[in-house]
Amino acid sequence: MCQSNAFLIRKNGTEEMIMEDVSLITPQEDGSLELTGLFGDRLTLNASIKEMDLLKHKIIIQEN
């Protein structure tokens, strides 16, 4: 099991976990980011990847 958890840093600086067990990350052409979970659940955010640490299983996303 190599899925990671995704954390969103909002413009006000707060950080929250927004998805567990992310299996697929797809930046979209309109600048948004699509996250797909282990069970096919999808989340589209107006955000960009800030860092992905595959050792810590942590995806950090920054709100645009």
Place this chain on the structure above:
Amino acid sequence: MCQSNAFLIRKNGTEEMIMEDVSLITPQEDGSLELTGLFGDRLTLNASIKEMDLLKHKIIIQEN
């Protein structure tokens, strides 16, 4: 071991594996992409993330 392999799609459409066992992916403010390998080796590319499939352990990067 949850590292993934990174594949670069060049402007001419060819695809090649450019790093095995990527542990950290950090988009830079100048639009480049920094990949860090399991042993701390680093590669900076003028490229963007196209898709990351954590189930297939595959990171697809598109040359800018």
